[in-house]
Amino acid sequence: MGKGTIVMAYSGGLDTSICIPLLKERYGFDRVITVAVNVGQRDEEIAMATEKGKKLADKHYTIDAREQFVNEYVFPAIRANGSYEGYPMGTALARPLIAEEVVRVAMEEGSHSVAHGCTGKGNDQLRFDFIFRMAGLEVIAPIRELNLTRDWEITYAQEHNIPVTVAKEKPWSIDENIWSRSIEGGKLEDPAYHPPEEIYGWTAAQEKAPDTPEIISLQFLKGVPVALNGQAMSGLDLIRTLNVIAGKHGIGRSNMIEDRILGLKAREIYEHPAATVLLTAHADLELLTLTRQELSFKRMVDDRWSELAYMGLVHEPLFLDLNAFITRSQENVSGRVDVKLYKGSCRVLGRSAPEGLYSEELVSFDSGALDQCHAIGVSAYYGIQARMNKKK
Known part of the structure; x- marks a missing residue:
């Protein structure tokens, strides 16, 4: 007798795609329901995940959570100057929201089991598991539990006629949302390896960026961006537009060694053009509007907030306490910041604020x-x- 239905977080990539047959073959589930959550990936990626989910799974959901992601996760990150070991977090911010949507679907479908395609060496397994276990659900993680390697997965996918976009020669693992794009895997795991230009999708190489600088104006209201170059925009539209503008100037690349939650050091590459500009502008505006004591204390709060956000502990009481302080601190963080974009650099030229403390x-x-x-x-x-x- 089968084990019934399981609901899985689905990206359409190699890991989650091979999990569909594995959940039936190795775990005995009768039905696999996949859930793809749109947090600002490319339209083609969402379309691909939807098409593959419908083809490979017994039932598929595609959920548009872009506005929610920006308003409930990205905006708090801007107010908190959210960064981990020097780069703007993106994947870490999106995982709790994706997991919450999977839980919601599992509840609607009457399933007590959920799954993800995370490995046992990365951070995402813990971020997903935390949300799933908060809901009291059984967690299945085939890649982790079966100790699968990338090469084995590619071969398995080929044997099961599962279309994949990676090859053993270029096994890049890419994760995208509106705030950040991460690239890892293959030769990139060697810290000494020079990443090829082909891995980048959002940012121009500095030498190919325009020779003419571009000056933009950002308007903030209580710590969040509300207008670009004098035009009022929703958060989603503003970030999407700024990704293009700043990316064209080669702004927002990180190539670093990162300390994962489990203590492993990993080579990570990110693209985050809009995030780089917005965090730079926001931090500068705080210097004008917060007192010396607020700035000093908030730096400690921001660091702790970022660490908890990186770990995905969004239901930790301390995280909620820190959010309360940060939200209160932003009451007067409203104003305009002018920024110069040029060949990978983002420099504030001037700022003004109605409640600024400069006289x-x-x-x-x-x-x-x-x-x-x-x-x-x-x-x-x-x-x-x-x-x-x-x-x-």
């Missing part, structure tokens, strides 16, 4: 708004303990 009248050397003599008493006490200690 030209107070700070100018030519202004008499403050009596400089008032500083004499402050100077007399400034560093007094250090001066006393030096005399000992």
